[in-house]
Amino acid sequence: MGTKGKVIKCKAAIAWETDKPLCIEEIEVAPPKAHEVRIQVIATSICHTDANSIDPKFKEALFPVILGHECAGIVESVGPGVTNFKAGDKVIPFFAPQCKKCKFCLSPLTNLCGKLRNFETPNIDQELMEDKTSRFTCKGKSIYHFMGVSSFSQYTVVSEVNLAKIDDDANLERVCLIGCGFSSGYGAAINTAKVTPGSTCAVFGLGGVGLSAVIGCKIAGASRIIAIDINSEKFAKAKALGATDCLNPRDLDKPVQEVIIELTNGGVDFAIDCAGGSQTMRAALDSTVVAWGSCTVVGVKFGDKGLEVSPIELLLGRKINGTFFGGWKSVDSVPKLVNDYKNKKFDLDALVTHTLPFDKINEAFDLMHQGKSIRTVLTF
Known part of the structure; x- marks a missing residue:
């Protein structure tokens, strides 16, 4: 008996309220509607954005919700009008859509897409499907979607513009990271900062995103990569992936940006902040060299006061960049990143x-x- 066109019962982890553990529940997943795809999630990973969304400081969160946005799976069925996917395809969903039709998708200057629908808070915009309804039900109650993906469920429904087909031999337990963390950090170095051969770099925060940025700096040919984190246990991994120096701000007798300036004779060419928060953003910007230093912001902490910048800093040549999904046009780029992994370009x-x-x-x-x-x- 096939499941196409039928409601599927499966297990999912539901966040019923803020600051509480997720609950494993049996849910019902409705069939996909027009231009939607229902996916069997094979592997999903945990990202800080999932945790931030149930933090009491994040006032915009809606409950109950199925979190998760970094995953890989197999197409179970497709809705009317879907021609690029079929049952059995291996796929990676992502929070960064690419419709290929809007003015943003048609521009080479950005990887944003009009399907985000709300550029002020793009990560929290996709609480429902485009028709403003949910495909999830639990105990008779409608459950919110999350970031267009909701991967903390055995089955999920996504828009076809939030999905890429990948090779049949792809290892889903690894390439699931391309759905968010790896792409965001690696692309921050490659696409947004545009790290150059022989340059000096500083990467703040050595989680999955930060270590991916280290990989990107290494592949781009940086001669010196300074990795910064308050957890020194991450330094061995950072060095294995290409970091040349590691600093723990808690072990220093002066601000970390001052140490970086001393180590690099005036500051690094590129700083990438993957931790978020006003303190690390400030340190990242301050660690860049006057005249051409570039600071790229990847991490976000909800409720943080943000970064205050003096016009003088910009007049003297420093630049601040923000990056969304590492600057990748998602539908086009994700299959290529999967191939690069298969070809051992990165680990x-x-x-x-x-x-x-x-x-x-x-x-x-x-x-x-x-x-x-x-x-x-x-x-x-």
């Missing part, structure tokens, strides 16, 4: 520190909060 395996069954999702969050994991992959 995703090094970013996965734990693999757990999906039922242990709260344990995975604990590992992340305790700084004991880089990426934990959950399998069904």
Whole structure:
């Protein structure tokens, strides 16, 4: 008996309210509507954005919700009008759509897409499908979607513009990282900062995104990559991936940006902040060299006051960039990134520190909060 056109019952992790563990529940997943695809999620990983969304400081969150946005899976069925996907295809969903029709998609200057619908808060805009309804039900109650993906469910429904087909031989337990963390950090270095051969770089925050930025700096040919984190246990991994120096701000007798300036005779060419928060953004910008220093902001902390910048800093040549999904045009780029991984251009395996069954999702969050994991992959 096939499942196409039918409601599927499966398990999912639901956030019923803020600041509480997720609950494993049986849910109902409706069939996909026009230009939608229903996916069996094979592997999903944990990202800080998932945790931030249930933080009490994040006032915009809607509950109940199925979180998760970094995953890979297999197409179960497609809705009317879908021609690029078929049942059995291996796919990666992502929060950054690419419709290929709007003025943003048609421009080479950006990877944003009009399907985000709300450029002020793009990460929290996609709480429902485009018709303003949910495909998830639990205990008779409608459940919100998350970032256009909702991967903390055995089955999910996404828009076809939030999905890329990948090769049949792709390792889903590894390429799931391309759905967010790896692409965001790696692309921040390659696409947004545009790190140059022989340059000096500083990467703030050595989670999955930051270590991916280190990989990007290394591949771009940086001669010196300074990795910064308050958890020194991450330094061995950073050095294995290309970092030349590692600094823990808590071990220094002066601000970390001053140390970086001393180490580099005036500051780095490129700083990439993957931690978020006003303090690290300030340190990242201050660590760049006057005249041409570039600071790229990747990380975001909800509720933080943000970065205050003096016009003088900009007049003296420093630049500040922001990056969204690492600057990749998602539908076009994700299959190419999967091929690059298969061809061993970069190492995703090094970013996965734990693999757990999906039922242990709260344990995975604990590992992340305790700084004991880089990426934990959950399998069904």
